[in-house]
Amino acid sequence: MRKRLPDESIATLGDDILQMVQRAYHNLDALAQEALALNQPYKVISLEMKCRCIDKDCQTVAEAVDVIERYESIFGPD
Numbered sequence: 001m002r003k004r005l006p007d008e009s010i011a012t013l014g015d016d017i018l019q020m021v022q023r024a025y026h027n028l029d030a031l032a033q034e035a036l037a038l039n040q041p042y043k044v045i046s047l048e049m050k051c052r053c054i055d056k057d058c059q060t061v062a063e064a065v066d067v068i069e070r071y072e073s074i075f076g077p078d
Contacts, residue, residue, distance in 0.1 A: 004044045010072065014041055014065040034060045041068070 002020065004013045014037075021037040028036075038061055042050045049068055058064040 002040060010041065010045075010068045011065050013044070014061040017041065018061050037061050038064060041065070 002013070002017055004010070017040045018033070018037045021033050021040075025033055025036060038058070041061065041064055042053070045053075045068060049071060052071060053064045053067050056063070056067050058067060
């Protein structure tokens with residue numbers, strides 16, 4: 001249920017989500033934790049941005065954050 005706060009960077013949001021998933025699902029391996037964590041940023045970005053991340057084959061939160069930051073630096077946040 002974590003949402004992006006006004007003026008919060010996507011990197012901060014991604015880090016926070018990954019840490020929460022790691023604490024909540026400490027019994028899962030790192031790949032499963034990444035997969036769970038990656039779903040949350042996709043819920044708070046536009047469909048267009050989500051498609052860009054999928055097109056770039058983002059497998060981790062860090063990869064998605066890189067793509068989102070790149071586009072937000074050009075076009076601004078959603």
